[in-house]
Amino acid sequence: MAGHSSRALVDPFAQRLLSTDLPGLTRAQRDEVSAFAVRRVDGLPSALRIGVTLIAAPMRLIVAVPGSGRIVSWLIRHPLPGVGEYVRMIRSLAYTYIWERWPDASTNGTVTAAGDSR
Amino acid sequence: MSADTPMHSIATLPRYDAEILVIGSGAGGATTAALLAEAGFDVLVVEEGEWVEQGSVVPFSLEQMDRQYRSGGVTVALGLPSIAYTEGRCAGGGTEVNSGLYRRPPAELLERWRTQYHIRDLDPDDIYAIADEIETAINVTTVPGPVSAPSAVLQRGADALGWENSESPRWMTYPPGGNAASGRRQSMTRTYLPRAHAAGARILTQCRVRKLAIDSTTARHADVTLADGSPARIAFRHVFVCGGAIHTPALLQRSGLRERIGDTLAVHPTVKLAARFRDKLNVPDDVPVHQVKEFAPDISFGGSASNPGLIALSLADNWRDFAHAQDDWERVSVYYAAITSQGKGRVKAVPGLRDPLVTYHLTARDKHLLRSGLSRLTLLMLAAGADEVYPSYRAAPVIRSAADIALLQQSFATTKATVMTVHLCSTVPLGEHPSCAADSFGKVRGMRNVWVNDASLLPEAPGVNPQGSVMAFAVRNARRFIESERPHG
Numbered sequence: 293m294a295g296h297s298s299r300a301l302v303d304p305f306a307q308r309l310l311s312t313d314l315p316g317l318t319r320a321q322r323d324e325v326s327a328f329a330v331r332r333v334d335g336l337p338s339a340l341r342i343g344v345t346l347i348a349a350p351m352r353l354i355v356a357v358p359g360s361g362r363i364v365s366w367l368i369r370h371p372l373p374g375v376g377e378y379v380r381m382i383r384s385l386a387y388t389y390i391w392e393r394w395p396d397a398s399t400n401g402t403v404t405a406a407g408d409s410r
Numbered sequence: 411m412s413a414d415t416p417m418h419s420i421a422t423l424p425r426y427d428a429e430i431l432v433i434g435s436g437a438g439g440a441t442t443a444a445l446l447a448e449a450g451f452d453v454l455v456v457e458e459g460e461w462v463e464q465g466s467v468v469p470f471s472l473e474q475m476d477r478q479y480r481s482g483g484v485t486v487a488l489g490l491p492s493i494a495y496t497e498g499r500c501a502g503g504g505t506e507v508n509s510g511l512y513r514r515p516p517a518e519l520l521e522r523w524r525t526q527y528h529i530r531d532l533d534p535d536d537i538y539a540i541a542d543e544i545e546t547a548i549n550v551t552t553v554p555g556p557v558s559a560p561s562a563v564l565q566r567g568a569d570a571l572g573w574e575n576s577e578s579p580r581w582m583t584y585p586p587g588g589n590a591a592s593g594r595r596q597s598m599t600r601t602y603l604p605r606a607h608a609a610g611a612r613i614l615t616q617c618r619v620r621k622l623a624i625d626s627t628t629a630r631h632a633d634v635t636l637a638d639g640s641p642a643r644i645a646f647r648h649v650f651v652c653g654g655a656i657h658t659p660a661l662l663q664r665s666g667l668r669e670r671i672g673d674t675l676a677v678h679p680t681v682k683l684a685a686r687f688r689d690k691l692n693v694p695d696d697v698p699v700h701q702v703k704e705f706a707p708d709i710s711f712g713g714s715a716s717n718p719g720l721i722a723l724s725l726a727d728n729w730r731d732f733a734h735a736q737d738d739w740e741r742v743s744v745y746y747a748a749i750t751s752q753g754k755g756r757v758k759a760v761p762g763l764r765d766p767l768v769t770y771h772l773t774a775r776d777k778h779l780l781r782s783g784l785s786r787l788t789l790l791m792l793a794a795g796a797d798e799v800y801p802s803y804r805a806a807p808v809i810r811s812a813a814d815i816a817l818l819q820q821s822f823a824t825t826k827a828t829v830m831t832v833h834l835c836s837t838v839p840l841g842e843h844p845s846c847a848a849d850s851f852g853k854v855r856g857m858r859n860v861w862v863n864d865a866s867l868l869p870e871a872p873g874v875n876p877q878g879s880v881m882a883f884a885v886r887n888a889r890r891f892i893e894s895e896r897p898h899g
Contacts, residue, residue, distance in 0.1 A: 313729065335482045337765035371804055377492065380727070385484070387726045391736065392472055392719030399733035
């Protein structure tokens with residue numbers, strides 16, 4: 293498992309979650325944050341990664357369905373068992389990364405040039 | 411890496427075989443290696459992670475998690491709720507990344523362990539004499555001058571409520587005239603690993619032990635994977651497994667040793683909150699040194715790392731209602747309530763998987779204590795002058811007054827909370843009681859030359875920061891080994 297990136301499974305959902313939660317992030321910033329979340333999922337302990345994959349795969353399918361935006365938004369806001377933990381993990385990773393990388397980002401994710409810590 | 415770093419790469423290490431193989435270089439492994447090397451044994455330490463010089467990464471940052479934590483810090487014991495935990499994975503193990511707070515094991519706890527688990531020759535006075543030595547070796551000391559502002563919050567709140575609190579000493583050195591911000595951590599890469607190296611021990615980093623080859627009651631060699639991915643074999647006369655409470659039992663199980671191993675994981679579960687104050691107080695790269703022990707050992711309170719990313723993490727479950735605190739992160743700090751759990755967990759190596767499956771089950775009492783702990787911690791924050799308190803669980807209310815705590819008590823459930831721990835113990839408990847997986851000095855039952863000497867041995871989570879207990883038992887057991895296995899010549 294360790295050799296396969298979970299990017300195809302995780303990135304579309306992470307992008308959708310970030311667009312919903314933090315609309316102030318630019319596309320490039322979302323890409324950067326999502327790439328971080330994918331790296332962390334790739335590094336999960338084996339058993340945990342299998343569990344995450346079992347949840348991420350159907351979530352990926354839902355995200356791919358045209359017009360599923362409302363369903364995905366509902367899933368993001370309503371913590372169903374299992375799915376809720378996946379949402380929580382991606383959100384936790386993303387928020388931790390965003391505010392370490394851009395400590396002065398506004399609460400909708402907008403990063404001013406001065407707030408970019410790089 | 412400095413010129414005197416006692417780390418060896420594949421190219422410079424002349425040979426792998428050793429009289430004593432120590433697997434893991436944290437609080438247990440480093441002390442074991444130093445004592446055995448100083449007694450004249452030929453010691454090889456293998457460490458799965460890399461050697462990271464202190465100061466080369468920002469404490470509690472994501473970069474540190476990438477380089478010095480297992481799985482980037484994202485590790486979970488599955489259960490209802492699941493419990494997030496972290497483990498060091500670097501030279502020095504957890505001592506490189508933890509808070510550095512130091513507590514001796516309570517004497518009454520040692521006495522209870524001695525009788526309950528039938529631990530031979532466990533004398534609290536002996537353990538405390540060892541603790542004296544350790545405290546000198548790693549320079550256990552208090553902060554010179556005033557403590558940091560987030561630490562003063564704990565002191566102020568507890569004093570206002572009449573609750574017992576104290577500054578926990580740390581393994582730190584401070585320069586002359588130094589202050590709370592100028593401490594230098596005396597972790598294993600600064601203390602026992604250089605001692606081991608000076609006494610002739612070899613240290614091989616980025617070397618993962620896949621399994622021990624066991625012939626009846628004797629382990630013959632270790633099958634390892636080196637930094638370049640190539641396999642190798644390390645022969646030894648004795649092996650000390652010191653990979654921590656998760657990976658020590660997992661390695662033993664992968665090697666065919668399963669009886670009573672990995673079935674009794676014990677942790678200190680914690681729940682957290684963020685609190686906002688009128689004045690700026692945040693210290694992004696350090697943790698508070700005060701702990702509140704009014705309800706110990708059942709419940710203890712302390713402070714957590716609070717850089718902006720970790721504040722966002724603690725607010726994320728209720729971002730819509732809590733996000734405004736992120737704008738004020740310099741006035742916010744994160745605190746925890748930790749409990750002594752009566753629950754138990756398991757570590758199971760699963761064939762075909764690299765990492766073990768870890769589970770943990772909280773009891774009804776544990777869940778009650780977590781609720782009670784979070785409520786009392788909230789009260790403590792208000793007593794210290796917090797404007798607003800943000801408990802870390804889904805649908806938590808913002809707490810602005812003591813009257814609001816009733817809302818917390820009504821709405822809290824552990825299944826909604828982010829339950830975490832950094833203290834993992836007891837997966838290969840020592841003692842002569844039939845439930846114990848190792849004998850009174852850490853030798854694995856039924857084995858002639860396989861020893862455990864890390865947090866796995868503690869029969870229970872001790873209710874205080876466990877690293878002092880881990881080191882004291884490691885020194886005790888290493889000395890007993892030296893007495894019984896004097897090196898030739």
